[in-house]
Amino acid sequence: MLTRRVFSLVAVSAAVLAVTGSTGCEKKSDDLVVGAFLSLSGSDATFGEDTKEGIELAVDELNKAGGIKNKKVKVLFEDDKSLPQEASNKVRQLIDRDNVLAILGEVASSRTMSGGLIANTKKVPLVTPSSTAVEVTKDRDYVFRVCFTDDQQGDVAARFVWETLKKKKAGLFYAAQDNYSSGLAASFKEHFKKLGGEIVVDKGYQKNETNFTTYLSELKSKEPEILFVPVYYNEMVQIARQAKQAGIPGTMFLGGDGWDSHELIDGAGAELEGAYFTNHYAPDVPWPNSASFVAAYKAKYTYQGKPKEPTSLAAQGYDAAKLLFDAMKRAPEPTREAIKVALSETKDFAGATGSLTIDKNHNANKPIVVVQIKEKKFRYTAQLMSQ
Numbered sequence: 001m002l003t004r005r006v007f008s009l010v011a012v013s014a015a016v017l018a019v020t021g022s023t024g025c026e027k028k029s030d031d032l033v034v035g036a037f038l039s040l041s042g043s044d045a046t047f048g049e050d051t052k053e054g055i056e057l058a059v060d061e062l063n064k065a066g067g068i069k070n071k072k073v074k075v076l077f078e079d080d081k082s083l084p085q086e087a088s089n090k091v092r093q094l095i096d097r098d099n100v101l102a103i104l105g106e107v108a109s110s111r112t113m114s115g116g117l118i119a120n121t122k123k124v125p126l127v128t129p130s131s132t133a134v135e136v137t138k139d140r141d142y143v144f145r146v147c148f149t150d151d152q153q154g155d156v157a158a159r160f161v162w163e164t165l166k167k168k169k170a171g172l173f174y175a176a177q178d179n180y181s182s183g184l185a186a187s188f189k190e191h192f193k194k195l196g197g198e199i200v201v202d203k204g205y206q207k208n209e210t211n212f213t214t215y216l217s218e219l220k221s222k223e224p225e226i227l228f229v230p231v232y233y234n235e236m237v238q239i240a241r242q243a244k245q246a247g248i249p250g251t252m253f254l255g256g257d258g259w260d261s262h263e264l265i266d267g268a269g270a271e272l273e274g275a276y277f278t279n280h281y282a283p284d285v286p287w288p289n290s291a292s293f294v295a296a297y298k299a300k301y302t303y304q305g306k307p308k309e310p311t312s313l314a315a316q317g318y319d320a321a322k323l324l325f326d327a328m329k330r331a332p333e334p335t336r337e338a339i340k341v342a343l344s345e346t347k348d349f350a351g352a353t354g355s356l357t358i359d360k361n362h363n364a365n366k367p368i369v370v371v372q373i374k375e376k377k378f379r380y381t382a383q384l385m386s387q
């Protein structure tokens with residue numbers, strides 16, 4: 001009797017395991033299942049971690065409020081290790097193995113490009129929280145974003161330099177092989193020249209470069225009034241430290257949204273004192289929905305023992321998830337096709353990062369925030385719309 005009971009218990013657990021699959025989560029069969037692929041390890045790990053926290057906050061709030069049509073939403077997270085090839089593999093797995101309804105991710109444009117290609121081919125809607133490269137949504141019917149594009153970001157950065165900082169000679173320094181970095185540098189160049197500005201030096205560095213000293217002395221010798229360096233935070237930390245050695249002050253630098261990480265401040269906050277960058281959001285941005293998001297986020301997460309200030313990654317992750325849930329609620333049935341249609345009909349969605357309408361190219365037109373690094377903190381300075 002006893003052995004039989006033990007046997008049936010084992011059989012039941014085996015069956016449960018078989019249903020939940022290798023992810024080991026207690027997924028119930030009637031949950032609405034969404035996938036997320038993010039850089040939870042590797043060179044851009046903070047991008048993935050922060051985004052995941054934003055998504056999880058949105059999921060908690062949704063499920064506490066009753067879910068979608070009486071069903072709970074479950075998000076399956078996959079780590080692409082900050083590698084484009086892994087991004088494709090993970091998206092394929094989420095679709096073929098887990099049969100997800102829709103996908104959230106990635107942050108870096110290069111990885112949303114590769115993961116998005118799979119999702120688009122397999123006709124699964126994908127919402128990227130923060131990939132800004134222009135080509136991410138181009139000719140991809142199933143790919144959407146809740147952020148501005150690098151064409152818009154480059155325009156705003158150029159106008160800020162020209163109109164607010166009143167500088168006329170700029171230099172460019174960027175990662176030559178990266179979609180995001182080289183695309184944003186090119187956009188800034190185009191817009192700055194249109195305003196009448198001069199690009200006195202334009203330098204792309206090679207992949208995996210860690211010694212920037214030769215580049216930095218060349219950049220300095222061309223005497224720009226400002227250096228636009230739209231790279232990710234990990235490389236920016238190295239560049240800023242080596243720039244200090246080369247006698248280039250923090251106030252010379254301007255960046256893009258790729259700077260947004262606690263690790264930029266921890267690694268080179270002092271070296272970048274006074275620098276500006278364009279971003280999706282700042283913790284002290286004066287938008288009504290931001291305040292409630294910041295409060296909820298700080299109540300849930302800590303960093304170095306204190307309530308954690310959300311980065312724009314977290315805010316964008318939160319908004320991407322909420323926008324997807326909003327579309328899932330509006331979709332007449334829980335199918336990929338109906339969700340895709342509902343996503344494309346999104347109007348005046350009130351997010352923590354501003355109000356947005358999805359346009360015909362599946363992009364979001366939103367205000368762009370200019371942030372300044374002051375005493376090792378990100379401080380809101382201005383907001384501008386791309387023209």
Ligand code: PHE
Binds near residue numbers: 047257312
């Ligand atoms: N916009 C960057 C890209 O497209 C990613 C990013 C967004 C990084 C926001 C930091 C903050 O690659």
